[in-house]
Amino acid sequence: MHLKRLLHLALTMIFLLAVASPVLAADSALDALDSRLQKLEDATGIRLGGALRVNYGLQDWSAASKDKGGDFAFDLFRLNLDGEVADILLSAEYRFYPEYDFDTIHHGWIGYNFSDDLQGQIGIQQVPFGIQPYASHNFWFSGAYYLGLEDDYDMGVKFLYTPGPLDIAVAFYKNAELGNSSDKERYSIDLITEGVNANEETNQGNLRLAYTLQHSETCATEFGWSGEYGQVYNTATGDMGDHWASAVHLVGNYGNLNVQLEYAAYEYALENPTGVDNRLIHVGAFAAAWDAPAKASIGIFNAAYTFPLDWGPLDSIQVYSDNTVIEPDEGSFGTAWQNVVGAMVAAGPLYTYFDVISGENMIFMNGNPTTPDNERNTRININFGYYF
DSSP states (O other), rough: HHHHHHHHHHHHHHHHHHHHHHHHHHHHHHHHHHHHHHHHHHHHEEEEEEEEEEEEEETTTTTHHHHHHHHEEEEEEEEEEEEEETTTEEEEEEEEEEEEEEEEEEEEEEEEEEESSEEEEEEEEEEESSSSSSSSSSTOOOGGGGTOOOOOOEEEEEEEEETEEEEEEEEEEEESSSSSSTTTOSOOOOEEOTTTTTTEEEEEEEEEEEEEEEEEEEEEEEEEEEEEEEEEEEETTOEEEEEEEEEEEEEEETEEEEEEEEEEEEEEEEOOTSSSSSTTTEEETTEEEEESSSSEEEEEEEEEEEEEEEEEEEEEEEEEEEEEEEEEEETSSEEEEEEEEEEEEEEEEEEEEEEEEESSSSSTOOOOOTSSOOOOOEEEEEEEEEEE
């Protein structure tokens, strides 16, 4: 009897070990890989990171979207490298967008800290213009993004000088982040050469000045001005036009309250062939392109409040209202506006945006100020992102 029990116990243990061994082996392999990556980071000073995002969207202007109750898609997978080796800085990010069926560089630059206050960067980096790093709190950005004036990245050289409360950025960009101006598979909004549209960005200079007034330990206000000037080469005529943009901004951090205000204006003077409308620019990203006003002003006014939490995995909830108004100079175009109300929930590495986006004549919202229909459109968007 005891022999049977021992035999049964032995067979049971063998079975459990056989089932568990692949899992244990996988865990062991993952632990070993993590250990090797950590050793590599410690040895080289370069950290590997990234993100994975999935996105739900429901569009009220689409009958199919409403009939299906929206769509749930794999939004993004990205890899990041950040750190320094022998005092030389590195920052790079490459993105994969399955929903849009393309992949692209987001940024990639090499840098050096000349002092505690002065840093230089060469490569693809964020253009110093307006509120940095984002003129918005939501996942959808402000209307300025869709005109190339928020979170824009170009190829060039930038110097950042930050002595105390002063923040000065000077940059020169030879061209947009991709050398091929007809390639729409990009992250940043740039001029796109397509069909009769033959303009591309070149030789752009940027200057951004900001000063922060520290009212108390938890309250501060940043005031800033940005200027941008560059050339626009027309590949059809061989002639050079130009463009400029300017902005003033205020960012207020008052305890848990954040306020963003920005006013910007821009203009393109194009050297198009006869018959091509100089009132329009042709821009694009995310494998798409669209027309936009060649001259307009932009108003941004945003407010957000963060509630710290200590409830299970939740760290904080930020609620916000982000607003943009785009006023084209051309009288036959229409005013565009966008409002995003929502909340961002932070739980460790997981960041979830719950947004209700409303707009009229708004790009990427079934509208465009160059072909106004003055119809209000609304999109419900939920983005789940795991950042590591």
